[in-house]
Amino acid sequence: MPDSSEDPLLVDEHHHHSRGRQRLWLSLKYHPRRVAEVALLLAMVYVEWMGITIIAPLTPWFRKKLSPEMDGGAAASIMVASYAVGTTVGSLISGPISDRIGRRPVFLVGLTLFAASYFLAAISWNLMSFACFRALGGLASGNRPVFIAFLADISDPRDSAFYGVLLATTVNAAISIGPMIGGALALVKLEFPLYLFGGISCVLLVLLFFVLRESHHDRSTTDAGGHVTDIAYDDRESYPNRWLFPTIAMLALTAFCAR
Template structure:
């Protein structure tokens, strides 16, 4: 049990990161109106600004925190950012100005970039054969956080629009205290890497790690895959209401089923898929399965069938853990934080791009003046992106053996 506590702490940290995204969804519209007044449409405009700011800070700061952890260690970076996250929730809970809310979401986006550090910790403690299954636990923790975040926000909102943020602050504080007690340091002098501003930004990290062509290709594929997969949070509520006339309760149920199924697939089922197919075939299976699922959702006309397909669609969610394991094995031990920071940035960029693209496609395909009425058109876009992912994956070069940079004396 003592050996498992650090992993439990890491997975809880990742879950809290994901909850930070979903927690605000049920309460933010009313909180903005309580503070700023105005209409629901004006609150939605501010909500869009908050979401974009949160994702942009994750894009910018993922490599920074990952590179800092390569230099100073995973433990101090994780504990400091968790402390900042707890304080940030307190700031939002007492905010009396919309600009303070914006500041809170900016700081929250920075603190939630700890996914890169937490994933690097898992890479540090895992053998090459364990990495894909352990990265699956990362996805499971995130999937669970996406389910619990809106659920927690909606239930605690009954006590007031600020209650969810006080609860989240308490949860982050408790997890930080657990980390103080159980989290070891995994960055030793053998793999410690000097800090470099060149590697601490998304473009610099891509150029640095892109020298290994396979990693560059797979990073691009990672971005395309995430852009396609984010069609669910980006468009599902609008698609389900337009196509099947579902209300909020059914939409919430379907998303909850999807999140739970995602956690089961990435936390448990992926171990058996990897043992059967191996990393490469697992990635190809996931791409093909996702392409078929997106096509089915684009064309389905029965709400009952769509509800059945929703959790089944999660069976394709084995790509990211297998892909992360392949990339982690291609990178030296002293660059794991930088790699996970780059992937955090790629995922954050996908969170920015996907809603913008998918919402525009949905609008064009459902407008009164449209030539072809097709609410499922965004899923066709995601299917095409899966085809591109397959082309990129199959066209990569063979992996070159990683070489750990020699350690340097600390200043």
């Protein structure tokens, strides 16, 4: 799905001076693959963030199946919080990792682990195994910082507000609709939502494998004709995030106090 060979600078100027449907048409006409990449990544974010609340209405039945002797409130807290904790940790580490190895590997590996976690959660044998697999899924889905970095890599700063609205709308819609989708799908079978979302994740993984390109490059060099002649990864030194462990400690303390 190659992009158009039109002069990208000229296209971008037309793009930023256009509005509404004309702007969308220019994007589809001159950058179809880039539009496909962003659309697939937004679908991935939607599925991953829906995972936070998809099992919320199903916790009484999962508790009855996996750990009937445990208190209902404690079991529900463990099942829901495990995913959120994993997402928090994943969000803290995914950005620095993508700076070192690239955005594409982080997306693909994360989506692979995410799909696997849903299939494993569907066949979990007790509440602790279910919580561990859910935490793995949350960890794999904590790639929103990578998506933001991807958008910064590929877009003009003038488009930041537009992409910010897209991302926020996607996340909020996913979290809001998750309980309704989970409850409706569970009418087929209790584990059906987990199998279905695992399958959807596999489909997205295959599509992203063939469509998604690496975006984290250093400045490219061009020849006299303006064509890219060399693109290299950014070799600038990456500094450790000194706030990583204090942040995790504060989150753990907050969770303990709330409990």
